[in-house]
Amino acid sequence: MLAVGCAGQAPPPSIPVGASSDPESQVLAHLYVAALRFYGNPAHVQEAQDPLRGLDAGDITVAPVFTGRLLHRLDPQSPARSEVQVYRTLLSSLPEGIAAGDYTISAQDEPALAVTEQAAETWAGDDVSDVLGRCPDLTVGAVDGQSVPQMLGTCRLSDPREFPDDAAMFAALQAGDVDAAWTTTAAPDVPEDVAVLADTTSLVRAENVVPLYRRNELTESQVLALNEIAGVLDTGSLADMRRQVAEGADPGLVAGRWLDEHPLGVGN
Numbered sequence: 001m002l003a004v005g006c007a008g009q010a011p012p013p014s015i016p017v018g019a020s021s022d023p024e025s026q027v028l029a030h031l032y033v034a035a036l037r038f039y040g041n042p043a044h045v046q047e048a049q050d051p052l053r054g055l056d057a058g059d060i061t062v063a064p065v066f067t068g069r070l071l072h073r074l075d076p077q078s079p080a081r082s083e084v085q086v087y088r089t090l091l092s093s094l095p096e097g098i099a100a101g102d103y104t105i106s107a108q109d110e111p112a113l114a115v116t117e118q119a120a121e122t123w124a125g126d127d128v129s130d131v132l133g134r135c136p137d138l139t140v141g142a143v144d145g146q147s148v149p150q151m152l153g154t155c156r157l158s159d160p161r162e163f164p165d166d167a168a169m170f171a172a173l174q175a176g177d178v179d180a181a182w183t184t185t186a187a188p189d190v191p192e193d194v195a196v197l198a199d200t201t202s203l204v205r206a207e208n209v210v211p212l213y214r215r216n217e218l219t220e221s222q223v224l225a226l227n228e229i230a231g232v233l234d235t236g237s238l239a240d241m242r243r244q245v246a247e248g249a250d251p252g253l254v255a256g257r258w259l260d261e262h263p264l265g266v267g268n
Contacts, residue, residue: 015041015222018048018060023245024109024186027238028064030255031229032211036062038264039225045252055098055214062213062226067103068110068205069147070212083108083206094212101223102230103210107238109186110207111148113140113197116174120195124180128152128197128204131180141169141178148182153203170194186235188243209233228264237262 015036019029029045036043043062048054051063052070067086071078074093080086087103094100113131115124124131131138135155142148142160150157161178163169166189173181173194183190184207190196211226218226237258244254 012042015043015062015218016046016060017043018051018054018063019045020049020051021047023251024238024242025064026251027241027245027255028209030252031233031259032062032064032226033252034255034259035225035229035264036222038259039221041222041225051212052095052098055212056095058214061217062211064209064211066109066207067210068207072205081205082202083208086206087208087210090210097215098212099215101211101213102227103208104230104233105208106234107186107209108207108235109184109209109238110199111204112183112185112187112199113180114170114173114183114190114194115180115197117193117195119179120197124195124197126195126198127201128199129201131197134179138180139178141172141181143169143182146182149204186239186242188239188246209238225264232259232262232264 017029017033019025026045033043033045046060048060048063051060051065054060055063067083067090071080071086071090071093075089078089080089083103083105091100113128120126123134132153132155135152135157138157140157140160141163143166144162144164148160160182163172166183166187169181170191172178174191183196185196211229213223213226241254241258245251
């Protein structure tokens with residue numbers, strides 16, 4: 001009995017945070033793992049190609065996702081576009097047993113139109129709303145397999161011309177073969193002489209990072225640890241971490257270094 005008493009309680013199990021093989025998913029998962037560990041919670045990244053299925057099956061407990069992409073899956077007909085509307089609609093659409101933490105107000109990775117700097121000066125402006133007058137006639141490029149908006153406000157875009165990768169797409173843009181190109185706000189590989197148009201009127205559905213988690217399996221302090229990421233992560237940092245991973249850096253090391261430079265609990 002004395003021996004059993006001295007052994008103490010077993011350590012808490014490690015919290016599995018789901019991530020697909022996509023580099024951005026890996027970086028985000030490692031950020032949330034680091035946040036949990038910062039407050040003394042064992043956690044690890046676990047591969048989960050489909051976070052909803054993984055959460056539902058109990059294979060993972062936490063899964064960082066993008067709000068707009070998940071809302072489109074759960075409610076394809078939803079008209080929500082702004083980040084607040086998308087988040088609130090998503091909360092009401094989540095399956096039973098799954099909850100969402102705070103979304104990253106300053107970190108987005110939504111589809112964005114890119115044009116040459118010359119086009120931005122002559123006809124495209126600096127906001128996607130500035131191109132609405134030419135919307136029906138726009139020739140737009142996209143990477144093969146990339147999901148891009150079909151509508152800009154009330155204007156239906158023509159089907160994009162597809163390219164095998166970003167390099168080929170941007171080369172076509174710079175050569176004038178397409179008028180604009182679909183990228184994302186956190187893309188790490190946009191050429192310096194290309195302008196990414198802002199979206200101040202929410203013509204494109206918002207894509208903010210949000211952690212999903214299984215209800216009743218995390219403590220209040222663990223949920224608060226996840227929510228702290230929302231207060232420190234921004235789009236520029238996400239793009240820079242994506243760039244480092246694309247260049248061969250380990251996602252865990254990248255996420256760890258970034259949190260060392262942006263510690264949690266400071267001013268929160």
